[in-house]
Each structure stands twice: as structure tokens, then as C-alpha cells.
């Protein structure tokens with residue numbers, strides 16, 4: 139059972155407290171999870187995001203100019219609410235514009251690309267300059283019995299994000315990530331397996347593998363993402379293994395054999411971005427709609443109940459009415475189980491920011507609304523397929539949780555346990571059912 143941060147023992151108050159606020163994608167979330175563990179293991183007490191703390195860590199996003207702006211707003215808001223706290227800023231915005239972060243936000247520590255692994259040490263050093271010892275003497279002695287080094291205390295959820303890969307070499311024209319995170323590199327398989335075993339021991343039921351471009355895993359050492367997945371399935375017994383977003387163009391259909399394991403969640407998030415080939419070319423995506431459609435057909439012929447989700451950008455520069463309609467027709471035909479819709483927003487430093495044919499905001503908004511409505515229909519249609527069947531649910535709270543193929547189910551159960559639910563109907567955000575206690 140997860141232990142909530144608010145349930146931490148009283149003596150933890152003697153440790154310097156740290157709150158972590160995360161903006162942006164699942165990779166950032168997995169890095170924040172890792173920071174939480176490292177701060178916890180180093181003797182800090184975790185408090186919920188945005189609560190008053192001795193140290194506020196902000197893990198920023200820079201995916202669009204709006205991402206930068208939001209990151210600055212969060213930093214400034216936290217600074218106003220906690221004027222005495224030490225502000226530590228990391229993540230992609232800190233990597234791309236460290237000087238801007240420092241001058242515009244008054245951050246005490248800015249840990250960009252090269253320093254992010256040293257975040258805890260940098261923060262501890264700045265605290266020491268303020269006369270705060272980390273870890274406190276009393277906690278150090280208690281640490282011996284390991285009672286406070288629990289991972290699940292640091293990250294109190296049912297699933298843990300584990301980063302297996304970082305960086306990207308592909309340079310899609312709208313994307314700043316290769317500049318913010320550098321070249322593609324992989325976390326050694328033994329480190330990934332060690333983290334997953336620890337998660338298992340701590341009671342997590344599900345691990346989500348994250349990476350910026352996971353299909354490139356192992357390219358530098360001649361191994362592959364499929365080999366990593368197989369290694370994890372063989373060397374761990376975590377109940378559920380889920381993949382976060384994974385690029386379609388290097389997804390090897392041979393990996394689908396691995397889904398013979400029921401532990402691998404039937405859920406793939408394959409970013410399409412557009413269903414129109416001319417738009418895809420301008421985005422510098424390395425597939426056309428035909429290749430993408432063939433991949434989806436292969437997946438569905440092997441694993442019919444795979445939930446396929448995607449990302450789509452609405453109003454990419456030069457997207458004419460015909461291009462958008464072509465894209466929409468293709469997206470409709472793909473019958474996605476859900477779509478994350480991003481209204482195009484130029485990111486300075488990318489090629490797309492200077493492309494001609496900027497689509498007016500009103501039209502970008504209209505297009506994103508049409509895509510969102512398609513997403514709603516897709517979610518409903520996918521959930522409807524479950525009605526009358528029995529599904530395995532991982533409860534996130536007493537009211538419900540998720541199936542492996544990512545349908546939210548409303549049913550009463552015990553948090554952080556897996557159980558069977560008879561799906562009786564649709565709910566606003568998924569399905570509803572009755573636990574069968576088998």
C-alpha cells in the first residue's frame with residue numbers, strides 16, 4: 139500500500155523539506171520520480187508539490203514558447219509563496235536557456251543538461267552555505283534501519299515511471315527536445331532492471347518505461363528496445379509493464395511477440411502528428427500515412443485489444459484546409475483509442491518557428507476542437523468494447539483505476555491492488571463495473 143507523504147513520521151519534520159513540481163511530459167515525470175528518490179535517500183523529507191518547503195524543485199518544460207512561459211510563471215509563483223525557500227530549477231527550459239532562467243526568475247540553483255544528475259548535491263551545497271546540514275544527524279542514525287528510505291514513500295503512487303533512454307537524433311522540425319536533451323543515449327539494461335526490482339520490492343504494481351525516443355534504445359551498443367523489454371520480462375516479476383509514448387518509425391513489429399506476456403500492457407502511444415503526407419514531410423517525420431497505417435494494421439492483427447493512442451498537432455505551418463481534411467479522414471480511419479491534441483505553437487530555435495504559412499489561431503483552435511471530439515468518440519468506442527467482459531483493473535484509489543489497455547474503470551476496490559471487474563456500462567471518463575473478487 140502506498141504511504142502518503144502526509145503520513146510520514148513526525149521526526150521527518152527535522153529533515154529539510156523538498157517539494158517537486160513537474161511540468162511537461164512523462165520523461166520529466168520519470169526524472170522527477172528519480173529526484174524524489176534521491177532527495178529521500180539523501181535525507182530530505184518530501185512534501186506534496188507546491189506546499190511550503192525548504193527547497194522547491196521545478197522540473198521545467200520547453201516544448202513550446204508557452205512551455206517556457208508556464209515554467210517561468212510556476213517558478214515566480216512558488217518564489218512569491220515561499221520567499222525563503224531555496225529554488226532549484228531543472229528540466230528542459232533550464233537546459234536550453236539557463237541564463238534566462240537565472241535572470242528572469244531569481245532561481246538559486248539552475249541545473250541544465252550537464253548538471254541535472256548533480257541536482258541533489260548542488261542543492262545540499264547551497265543549503266550548507268545557509269547553515270543547513272543535510273542529512274541531519276538524527277535522521278542519519280535512523281537511516282541505518284532503512285525505515286525512511288522507502289521508495290514508495292518518496293513517490294506515493296501505484297505506478298512508477300522508469301526512464302530507459304534520453305535524447306534524440308531525429309530533429310523533427312517543430313521539436314526543441316534534441317537541443318534540450320542532446321543526442322540519444324540509453325540507460326544500461328542492468329540499471330533499468332535494478333530500478334524495476336526495487337519498485338517491485340517496494341510494492342509498485344506497475345512500471346511505465348519512458349524515454350524521449352525509446353525505439354532508438356541500445357543503438358550505440360548494438361542492442362535494441364525489444365531486447366531490453368525481453369530482458370525486463372525475464373529478470374523481473376513486476377505485475378504490469380507499460381510503455382509510454384514511442385515513436386512509430388523505428389518500431390519493429392517483431393517486438394509484438396513479447397505481448398504474449400500478459401504483464402505487458404496492451405497499450406501503445408504512437409505519435410502520428412498528422413495524417414497528411416505533405417504535412418508529415420514538412421514536419422520531417424520519417425514515415426508516411428501508408429507506412430503508419432500498415433504498422434497499426436499489423437499491431438491489431440496480432441493483438442486485437444491493443445489500445446492505440448496518438449499525438450496530433452493541429453495547424454502546423456502550411457496546413458491548408460485540404461491537408462487538414464485529409465489528415466482528419468486518415469485519423470478517423472485509424473480508430474484511435476485516444477488522441478492527445480496539441481495546437482501548434484512555434485518554438486523559437488526550431489525550423490518550424492520560421493516556416494511560412496502560419497495558420498491563424500482561430501483556425502488552429504477549430505481544428506484542435508474537431509480532433510478532440512474525434513478523440514472523445516474513440517475513447518467511448520474503445521471503452522464500449524469492454525462492456526459485458528471481465529477486465530483486470532489496477533486500483534488507484536477506492537473508487538477505480540485503469541485496465542492494462544488504458545480504460546478508466548469506476549468500481550470499488552483497494553488502492554494499489556489488481557483485481558477483476560465485470561464491466562457493466564460506460565461512464566463519463568471510461569467504463570463502470572463491479573469487482574468480482576476472484
Ligand code: SF4
Pocket residue numbers: 306307308309310313314315316350351385
Ligand atoms: S523523434 Fe522528433 S518529436 Fe520525437 S523527440 Fe525526436 S525530434 Fe522530437
